[in-house]
Amino acid sequence: MSIPNLKAQIQNSINQLIRAVWQPRKGLAIAEASVIGLVAAFSAVFLKVGSGWLGTWRVHASHILPPWIILPVVGVVFGYLSGVMVQRLAPEAAGSGIPHVKASLANIPVKLSWRVAIIKLLSSILALGSGLTLGRQGPTVQIGAALAGGMSRWVPTSPDHRRQMIAAGAGAGLAAAFNAPIAGVLFVVEELLQDLSGLTLGTAIIASFIGGVVSRLLGGRSLQLNLQLTTFSNSFSIPEIPFYLLLGILAGVLAAFFNRGLLLSLQLYRRLHVSLPLRVALAGLISGIVISLLPQSFRDNTGLREFVIKGSTNAPLAAMTFVAQFLLTLVAFGSGAPGGLFAPSLILGSTLGYLVGVFEHEVLGVGSATTYALAGMGAFFSAVSKVPITAIVIVFEMTTDFNLVLPLMVGSVTSYLVADKLFPGSLYTRLLLLKGIDIQQQSSVEGVLTKLTAQEVMQRRVESLDVEMSVDEAMQAFSHSHHRGFPVVEEGELVGIVTQTDLLKVREINPQKELTLREVMTPQPVTVTPIHNLSNVLYLLNRHQISRLPVVEGHRLIGIITRADIIRAEADHLNCNNRESGPQAEPSYVVYHTRSPSVGRGRLLVPVANPETAATLLQMAAAIARDRHYEIECVQVILVSRQSSPAETAVKTTPSRRLLRVAEVYGKKWKIPVHTQIRVAHDTAQAILETVKERHINLILMGWKGNTSTPGRIFGDVVDTLIRQANCEVVLVKLAENQQLPSLGNHPATLPIPDFPSSQFNRWLVPMAGGPNAREAIKLLPALVTLGNDPKIRLTRVIQPTETEPDMKVLEEAIRQLMRRRQLASTVVAAPVRAESVPEGIIQLVNNGHYDVVVLGASREGMLQQAIKGNIPEAIASGVDSTVILVRSAISS
Structure with missing residues (x-):
């Protein structure tokens, strides 16, 4: 037997052993149910003792102090603490908890975890101790189910097995609360799962029995069942x-x-x-x-x-x-x-x-x-x-x-x-x-297919081919990709789709002729819009026997959806996959918006936060939008406390609307579509990410301080989140003080808008080290240099003093890319600079050459290394008085 075959056989044996070990057998289910019953009993007793102790203290205090003072004060204080704990740490712990358990068992993505169990336990003790006329039995059901849900994540079994364990935990919680094991089993069968299968009954009986027995023992009661609640003999006639x-x-x-x-x-x-x-x-x-x-x-x-x-x-x-x-x-x-x-x-x-x-x-x-x-x-x-x-x-x-x-x-x-x-x-x-939450509709796969839309499931980062690309170039693109088909675009608009089969047929018929994709693609492909639900998408995939569908808004390509994406959404539903973790801020709420005609090939988002830099950022955005035929989207985020809901909090929007009206005036002046909106949110970064998703943003342009004092952050709290999570291109701008337009804080929209200080944006320095972000920075230059009246561009690369033959391929490729734009042919030079470190070399070059703007590439993958070795962009931005522009290319969702 050959060595490769032997390795494959060994690997298959190992995989079979792993599957055998982790297979959800009855023995594993019984053992897990036993542990769940034990843990649920301990939590039920702790809740009983804790709430009882606080209740006793409250009653005793009402005998010492005037009850009309102490009882309302205790109710307010303990009630408020309980509410804060739930709202900030586990919103799922509000209420009785049984509806959450029922939803989770119906495959609705409601979180049941250790954190929910602990917060539910502690907050219930405070709420019951405050004197609220509620019971502890409902919370023990959710606590038992949440403990089981957290425990089941340790064992990678099937969704059905996990549901049965959660139901067993709920039954154990009820049994422990009432010291009634049989009732715990019946509650699972009658209300929660409505399932009489052997595994469901077996696990529920075991967990409920252990929960009831342990609760009795820990509560100081005997296991004899003839201990009656009353000494009176009941009768019936x-x-x-x-x-x-x-x-x-x-x-x-x-x-x-x-x-x-x-x-x-x-x-x-x-x-x-x-x-x-x-x-x-x-x-x-x-x-x-x-x-x-x-x-x-x-x-x-x-x-x-x-x-x-x-x-x-x-x-x-x-x-x-x-x-x-x-x-x-x-x-x-x-x-x-x-x-x-x-x-x-x-x-x-x-x-x-x-x-x-x-x-x-x-x-x-x-x-x-x-x-x-x-x-x-x-x-x-x-x-x-x-x-x-x-x-x-x-x-x-x-x-x-x-x-x-x-x-x-x-x-x-x-x-x-x-x-x-x-x-x-x-x-x-x-x-x-x-x-x-509609259990009957959302608990079925059909409910998922009708509820979810293409926008929520599609892949937002789409690999596309240009309509003028040759067949040979397209074949190379296919050879470097696992995709079997690509959308074909022309100036950002979808015009067709090409598959491997199309290219092979052309090569077989006429291998000598040089063709472009325009001649071989399938024009007017089948598409869907972002609001199509998955059932419509699945119908079109089956009807036309295709594997992927482009998602378009108008004619603009914004995503692609495949059968695999639909299967993943269904699997997440079956596994009750809630992708959010930890305490979550509520979604932002749009309180104001204006819309212009959607005629652009893409959208550029400008978060307007600082009136001191807003005018300069808007003119930069206009330069990029004109070059790429984009629309501009301006957003103002108003932050509110996490203790209040963004959708229910009254805010003053007058200053924000005044600032956004200035952006609309800019748009009319430059003949660029400008959309505006004001969002009320708990978190600025989350509000921007929601805007990116809802408005299909292609590029974010926002201001940057150039440094951060936030511990554990590279660029700052908001910027770090956007660099890691935004799937579109991100451009950060640290403006030099002498290169800012007058503040727009109280600028009436009817007055003339000041022009850009073009004489201060003429000398551009672009350090190059290779990589996708540096290439994106080069793509931005033709638009940005229009801000100056006599632009000069220097491309450079920092090399070590001991390096005798520096590699100039990166600079040469960048020059060729810029030379394609005729207006830049006489403005570009390239020369390396020698220094011990990149920040030292760039700072020295900027100060000696009096450059107005430095354009850098930022690597998302290298942020951990930046945290360890030092943040190069921050070092450069802090060491120069010029404007620094940081570019990060688009990433996959």
């Missing part, structure tokens, strides 16, 4: 059936109103246009004030249910408890505070059942108010969450009294049917719809 039916009807009606009230509360809070921390603080303030006016028993949310069940109340107090708990839960939940609805539902159900039990005792004199209170818990819980089987089992596992089964079944099933008639569908699905 046939004459009571109408009253349990009445209880179910009342629970269904009131639960439907409760669910509608929750949605209305969320909408009312949104209309306040305040940040999450302020909303939660407001809820804490209202709850603190109301609870301080109620009896002392209302200050302990944890013990309120037991207070009712054990018969320590009376009918008027029970009615007051129902009304207060109903309204305060609406106030708390609508704010977005991290907390669940299970505990409030059980309290509301117990008080409603108690009232029906008192009424039945007055009529028949045979029933027990405690039995009705327990049946009411299941009935109201069933009607709110639409999980009747889980509701029955939860109450049964909490009491372990078989006499309760029939009353629970009658009340829970009746309430479920009534509530579903008045409030159809799941509350959690409705909550997701408020956030714009």
Whole structure:
């Protein structure tokens, strides 16, 4: 056997071994479910102990200090801290968390990770400790699911396996919260996955059993199941059936109103246009004030249910408890505070059942108010969450009294049917719809194909061929690329497409004739626009039996989309791939914009930030736009605090509009289309990147200080982000003080615009070291030198003093490129300079030769080396008084 064959066989064996080790087998699933159950139990106990300790401290403080002072203050402070933690570190931790779990299990890209679990745990402790009338059971479901989601990323298994582990974590969280393992399993089957497969049941049972057992042990309780919630023996008789039916009807009606009230509360809070921390603080303030006016028993949310069940109340107090708990839960939940609805539902159900039990005792004199209170818990819980089987089992596992089964079944099933008639569908699905998430539509591959557009999936960096390129040159381009076809462009506009098959056919028919792509390409190719959805794209690919489609805006080529891009989008959906990581700023919001005719071959973006340099940058942008037949896009970014939403924050746009109107005047003067917009954002770089994506920008031209004091940054906070992430060409300009036009800060758009100081932009120095960015700098020169009235260009290369025969190929190639422009034929010279370092040589040459402008290339790939060895562009920009222009070529998406 030959050595290459032996190596291939060994490699195949290794790959098979790796696949065998990581294959999602039942043993791996069982082991993972066991760990998930254990971790979920620990987190549930920690949440119970933490929130209980804070709640006890709050109640104790209300006995020492006036309750009308301490309770509102604690509610505001803890509520605000909880909201800040969620908003800044994990926005996914807001609310009960169960809708997020349900969305993730439906393959919606909702983040479930270790960070979400930790923030949910800590913020829930603060929210519950502040006195908000919410429960800890809902958060434990999300915490368990998030822990499972984070753990499943360690094991590279299938998406289905990951979903089953997340469901098992959610079941373990519920089991640990209620000490009810069976209910945890049923909740997974009935509400979350709705799957009865062996692996789903097996993992859910294991995780829920371990979660429930460990929670019992850590909570100081015995594993014996005959420990009842009450010492009273429950009873049930046939004459009571109408009253349990009445209880179910009342629970269904009131639960439907409760669910509608929750949605209305969320909408009312949104209309306040305040940040999450302020909303939660407001809820804490209202709850603190109301609870301080109620009896002392209302200050302990944890013990309120037991207070009712054990018969320590009376009918008027029970009615007051129902009304207060109903309204305060609406106030708390609508704010977005991290907390669940299970505990409030059980309290509301117990008080409603108690009232029906008192009424039945007055009529028949045979029933027990405690039995009705327990049946009411299941009935109201069933009607709110639409999980009747889980509701029955939860109450049964909490009491372990078989006499309760029939009353629970009658009340829970009746309430479920009534509530579903008045409030159809799941509350959690409705909550997701408020956030714009439609599970039924988005959970299927068909939903992905109809939701995503070509603009969101396409490759923005397109390799294209010029229409006048010869067939031989095109063959060379194919030989250096993995693509089987190229778009053909003429002056930036798409005119055709050429494939390998086209070229081979031409070579076979007439190999001697010199042809251009204009003669062999397929004219008027099939194209799509950025707003076409993926289903339309897929239809066209299949209809015409092609592998790629150009994406055009008008006639301008802005991207290309292939079958592989669609498959990648579907795979990301199946894997719940959320490409964002860490705390994310909200998207920017456009509050003002103007549009000109879209007649250019491309777009040049000018972020207008500094009135001192705006005029000079705009005239530079105009020079490039005229040369390349581009449109100009001007953007002003107004920053707002991350505690407020850009879409909901009022801002003053008058100064920004005044500055942008000047840009429009420039456009009319130069006869260049100028578009303007003002964006409200949390982050300047993100707003610029969003503009680049939405407006299909080809080049960014922006000001640069020439240095940065930000630790860990090369060029500055905003510039570093753009250089790394912007897929278009980036040009940075550090203007010399004596080369700036007058400030446009208060420049009326009706006054004459000052002309460019052309005499100060005549002497140009272009250091060359090879690479794509240096070539892009050369391409910009013909446009930029029109800013001067008598331009002179020197191309140079820094060489070591010991170098005897310097390599001049780079300079010679650059000269040939510039000589193609006739107006530059007599203005270009090339000569090397000797120095120990590049910055030293360039700075010395600029100072001695009195150059007005230095044009440099910036390498994206070399930024790490610049951080280690020193930032050459910054060193040059800081060492000279001239204008420095830094160019970075376009990169792939």
